[in-house]
Amino acid sequence: MQTRTCNWRYALLMAASLMALGNSATAEEKSIAVEPAPAFPAFGQWVSTFVLASPEAPTTPAAIETISLLRVVPAQAASYEPAPMIVGMPELPLVGDGVAQAARNWGTNLNYQGMHMKLLVLNAKGDKRELRPMSAPVRPGERFKIRIASTFSAVAAVDQVIGDTWYGQRAGQVYPSAGMSVQMNAGETVELPLKGNEYFVMDRSMNQRLLVTVRHAKAVDDARSNQPSYRQDSKTGSSYLQLVPRGSFPALEQLVFPAR
Amino acid sequence: MRIQYKAAITALALVAAGFAHSASTKDIVLDRVTMPIAAAAPGTVANDAMAVSVLLESPDGTLSPRSTNTLFHTGDRFRVKLLSSRDAKVSLYNTNPRGELSQAPIWEGTVKVGLETITPRLKLEGDSGVDLLHVVLEPTRETGVFSWVSGWLGAFKEGSNKDIRLDVQNTASTTYLLSTSGEGLITTIRIAHR
Numbered sequence: 001m002q003t004r005t006c007n008w009r010y011a012l013l014m015a016a017s018l019m020a021l022g023n024s025a026t027a028e029e030k031s032i033a034v035e036p037a038p039a040f041p042a043f044g045q046w047v048s049t050f051v052l053a054s055p056e057a058p059t060t061p062a063a064i065e066t067i068s069l070l071r072v073v074p075a076q077a078a079s080y081e082p083a084p085m086i087v088g089m090p091e092l093p094l095v096g097d098g099v100a101q102a103a104r105n106w107g108t109n110l111n112y113q114g115m116h117m118k119l120l121v122l123n124a125k126g127d128k129r130e131l132r133p134m135s136a137p138v139r140p141g142e143r144f145k146i147r148i149a150s151t152f153s154a155v156a157a158v159d160q161v162i163g164d165t166w167y168g169q170r171a172g173q174v175y176p177s178a179g180m181s182v183q184m185n186a187g188e189t190v191e192l193p194l195k196g197n198e199y200f201v202m203d204r205s206m207n208q209r210l211l212v213t214v215r216h217a218k219a220v221d222d223a224r225s226n227q228p229s230y231r232q233d234s235k236t237g238s239s240y241l242q243l244v245p246r247g248s249f250p251a252l253e254q255l256v257f258p259a260r
Numbered sequence: 261m262r263i264q265y266k267a268a269i270t271a272l273a274l275v276a277a278g279f280a281h282s283a284s285t286k287d288i289v290l291d292r293v294t295m296p297i298a299a300a301a302p303g304t305v306a307n308d309a310m311a312v313s314v315l316l317e318s319p320d321g322t323l324s325p326r327s328t329n330t331l332f333h334t335g336d337r338f339r340v341k342l343l344s345s346r347d348a349k350v351s352l353y354n355t356n357p358r359g360e361l362s363q364a365p366i367w368e369g370t371v372k373v374g375l376e377t378i379t380p381r382l383k384l385e386g387d388s389g390v391d392l393l394h395v396v397l398e399p400t401r402e403t404g405v406f407s408w409v410s411g412w413l414g415a416f417k418e419g420s421n422k423d424i425r426l427d428v429q430n431t432a433s434t435t436y437l438l439s440t441s442g443e444g445l446i447t448t449i450r451i452a453h454r
Contacts, residue, residue, distance in 0.1 A: 082321030084315070084323055084378050085323060086322075086323045086325060088324070088433060091290060091293070091343060091434065092293070092343070111374075165319045166319070166337065227376055228323070228376060243375060245375055255320060255321050257320050
């Protein structure tokens with residue numbers, strides 16, 4: 001019986017040794033190839049390094065102003081269909097030069113580029129701000145800002161979309177004024193509207209929603225990444241990742257819906 | 261001596277079990293679509309791997325991934341997302357509720373290794389029965405894709421799919437397919453009409 005026990009142990013030891021050999025061989029092959037990493041955990045580290053997490057109270061609540069949204073739809077309003085955005089995790093890993101340093105320096109050679117976005121919603125008194133993810137709707141009349149940070153240098157703008165839920169119409173840019181955009185550096189946190197005392201407000205009229213676009217300045221027409229974006233929501237913000245094929249540039253979009 | 265043999269066999273069995281556990285169809289497919297074999301050895305048959313998700317669209321514009329064995333319904337708006345182990349042509353064929361397979365694909369596109377392909381927004385309407393939408397990773401051939409598709413579907417319908425060896429794993433969000441008998445893969449989405 002004792003001999004048998006020893007041999008079971010011997011078998012387990014042999015098995016463990018063989019498994020260890022197999023695993024070390026696999027690990028070596030992978031590290032030599034492209035050092036892949038799960039994309040969202042790596043981006044989460046970047047977010048915790050770069051993105052402001054505090055809501056910060058407004059300094060002059062008495063002087064708060066709201067951005068007026070367009071009330072008139074242009075006769076030739078372009079039809080709108082949302083760019084593909086998947087709520088979930090991508091299956092392809094993060095690869096490229098500098099994966100290990102991505103938390104501090106998210107380079108342009110990585111296959112994914114990302115963005116963090118959240119709502120800063122002002123309370124009725126105008127003296128406190130609440131952080132919400134982009135999955136949370138905004139109640140009509142609530143005043144809010146949109147806080148953005150991206151891994152790439154970007155331009156941002158806010159358009160208005162109205163009409164049918166599935167096939168809306170783009171009714172024009174509401175912030176900044178048409179033909180302008182807000183420039184952002186990689187890793188810089190920006191709040192839209194830019195002026196500290198300015199806020200957006202939405203109502204239910206015309207089935208209104210806002211479309212926030214954050215893209216690389218060169219992401220125009222065929223140079224926009226044709227890949228879907230992925231979104232992960234936490235209690236206080238939303239993270240986005242998009243695969244960016246060589247020769248193209250990241251372009252991310254998010255709709256802001258009023259609560260129904 | 262006999263006991264030592266038993267120990268060695270047990271060790272090998274444990275190792276095999278360990279590798280079998282760590283190399284599910286999902287794992288193999290993800291390895292293949294992430295880091296595909298650059299070039300198959302001369303004379304070997306290339307086996308395909310593909311990951312497919314049906315992206316169900318919500319009114320807020322977001323897409324929720326589902327495996328292809330989820331039952332969809334009339335009016336659902338969805339897109340299909342594909343990842344493949346090789347650059348290939350991909351297409352969608354429809355079998356209507358009367359059982360008729362469309363002669364031409366209802367959508368055609370290409371997929372590139374390391375990138376995702378997403379179809380346009382799709383919506384199937386109907387009064388009764390079930391529409392089938394076949395997601396096809398086409399074999400590398402210039403012609404005869406329709407007959408290859410109908411042959412594949414016919415083989416599975418009649419339960420005589422001896423020539424098609426296929427490993428499939430469904431998770432809540434994705435269907436992973438691995439051919440063990442050459443090029444080309446098909447998975448089918450069902451849309452039930454009320």
